[in-house]
Amino acid sequence: MVRSRRTTSGHRGELRETPDSACHGLVDTVTGEGPGGRRSGREDGVAILAVRDLTVRFGGIVALDAVSFEVAAGQIVGLIGPNGAGKTTLFNCLSRLYTPERGTLAFEGRSIQDAPPHRIPALGISRTFQNLALFPSLTVLQNIMVGVHCQSRGDFVSSAFRLPAVRSEEARIRAEAWALVTVFELEGVADQRAAGLPFGTLKRVEFARALAGRPRLLLLDEPAAGLNHEEVAALARLIREIRDERDVTILLVEHHMGLVMEVSDRVVVLDFGRKIAEGSPAEIQQHPDVIRAYLGVAPGETALR
C-alpha cells in the first residue's frame, strides 16, 4: 500500500527554517567536543539499547521496516523523521505497548520482549507520551508523586495500615517529587489540577514524572511541543543537565530541529518506517536523503510538479 504523508502539522521544511538554532552548539565531528569544550556524549560507551530489524505492520501499513540502531550509554540520541515516519511506534514497542512482527529489542544486554508493559519502568525505562498520559484530576505534584511511587517499595499490608514506615516513605516520595517540581520550575502550579493547564506546562509535568522513576533510559516524545522559543532554549539546557547530572541516556523524538541538533550526540532518521540515515547532527543536516525526506527534494535536484 502506498502511504501518503499527513501534512497537518507542517513539519516539512523545518530543517531549513531554523538555521541559526540548528547550527548552535553542534558537535565538532573532528574533536568530538560540544559547546564549551565539553566532551559530548560518550562515544566509546557500551550500547544501553539495541534495536535490531524491528518491523511493525498495521494492516497494509508498514510502520517500521527492519529498523536497526544502537544507543550508547550516556548519549542523547535524536530520533527524527517526518509525520508518520514511525517514531512513536518505535517508542510503543520499547514500552511493550506494541508487539513487533519481527526483530529484537535489548536493554542493557537483555531482551525486553517478554516483559509486560507495567514492568518496563521498573527495568529502568521511562517515557513521555506525545499526547500526554497524566491523571487530569490529580494535581501537578501528585502526578509527579505517582512517578516517584513507581520505584518505591511499599507493600500492601503496610500501606493499608499506614504503618510508620509507610508514613516516612510517603514523606520521602513527596520530598522527591517536590525536588522535581523545582527543577522543572512548576512551583506556581504544583497544587493545581492537571486538567486545564496549558499543553506546554503539562509536557513539563510528564517529563518530571518520567524522570521521577529514576530511569537509566528516558524516552521523550516531542517534549518541545507547545513551548515558546525561550522555553525550548530552557528545555535544551535541562535535557543536557539531566543527562550529565543524573546519568540518564536519552532517546529524543522531536520535530524542533534546532533543539535536536543542539542537544543530540547522534541522530537517527526514519522515513516511512525505514531508517534512512544515522550520524552526527552535522552529518544529518547535510544528508541528501534527509533533506529529500523533509523537503521533497535534495540540493541540486529539480522538484517534480
Ligand SMILES: Nc1ncnc2c1ncn2[C@@H]1O[C@H](COP(=O)(O)OP(=O)(O)OP(=O)(O)O)[C@@H](O)[C@H]1O
Ligand atoms: N495503532 C495504530 N493503528 C494503525 N496505524 C497506526 C497505529 N499507530 C501508528 N499507525 C500508523 O503507523 C505509521 C507511523 O505512525 P507513528 O505514530 O509511529 O509516526 P510518528 O513518526 O510518531 O509521526 P508524528 O511525527 O506525526 O507523531 C503511521 O502511518 C500511522 O498512521
Ligand SMILES: [Mg+2]
Ligand atoms: Mg509520533
